[in-house]
Amino acid sequence: MGKTPRKVTPTTAVTPTATVRTMILCIPDELPRETLTAHQLDRNFGVRGTLSPRFWASPALRLWHHRQMIGLRKGSPACCAGGPVRLLDLDGMRQAAGVGAAIRHQMFSRVVHGTRNATPWHVYEARHLADPDAYPWKTAVADFHHQTRVNAVRMHNAATHGAGRIALDELEMYQAGCMAYQHHSALTAIAADALITAEGTKLAPASDAMADRVTYLEQVNRLLAAIDPDQRLLAVAL
Incomplete structure (x- = not known):
């Protein structure tokens, strides 16, 4: 008698959720600035976090504008957690982020010269989540x-401190080329990792895959291009 065929159960594809470290909130008009505490953020938006000095205040900011800003700090540029769009230097932030990205990509190109493109982490994570027993977490990390290329970046980071380090979670964006990485960094400077509209709609990438990040950035960029200049934005670190 022949052997009974072993029944194979196909594994279900699992997409890892996106990493959200910083969220942008569009503050409804009825919420006064004084109520934007950690407790109120949780109550009004379901967001637990702390105010993050992510935005640049406009260079044209005047003394009487200060009361409209949230968490304004001294400096040049003056950073703040948020305020009305018309009092924020969003264009300056995008430009600076793009310039910084070009410098980082030049360093990345030197660090990984001669190595093949690497498979990004989210691919291994998805494989682990689809079948943790067959593909354990430790195996995914090791692979x-x-x-x-990953080891080349890790070696660079081991010998580097501060701003010169290369973020491995941006590996897929780096590998897309200098221009793509510049655009990604410039748009992410404003959009962060997720956004909640004034109506309460949450926008976020479906996963950490670059394609999903791009879809999110397209959505938020269109929203911000048409946003009311008096709309208040607030950055929250989760």
């Missing part, structure tokens, strides 16, 4: 780290 990701055993790639030559």
Whole structure:
């Protein structure tokens, strides 16, 4: 008698959720600035976090504008957690982020020169989540780290401190090319990792995959291009 065929149960594809470190909130008009505390953020938006000095205040900011700003700090540029769009230097933030990204990508190109493109982490994570027993977490981490390009970046980071380090979670964006990485960094400077509209709609990437990040950035960029200049934005670190 022949052997009974082993029944194979197909695994279900699992998409890891996106990493959200910073969220942008569009503050409804009825909420006064004084109520934007951690408790109120949780109550009004379901967001638990702390105010983040992410935005640049406009260079044209005057003394009487200060009361409209949230968490304004001294400096040049003056950073703040938020305020009306018309009092924020969003264009300056995008430009600076793009310039910084070009410098980082130049460094990245030197660091990984001669290595092949690496498979980004979210691919290994999805495989683990689809079948944790067959593909344990430790195996996924090891497979990701055993790639030559990943090790080149890790070696650079081990010898570097501060702003010169290369973020491995941006590996897929780096590999898309200098221009793509510049655009990604410039748009992310404003959009962060997720956004809640004044009507309460939450926008966020479906996953950490670059394609999902791009879709999110397209949505938020269209929203911000048409936003009311008096609309208040607030950055919250989660």
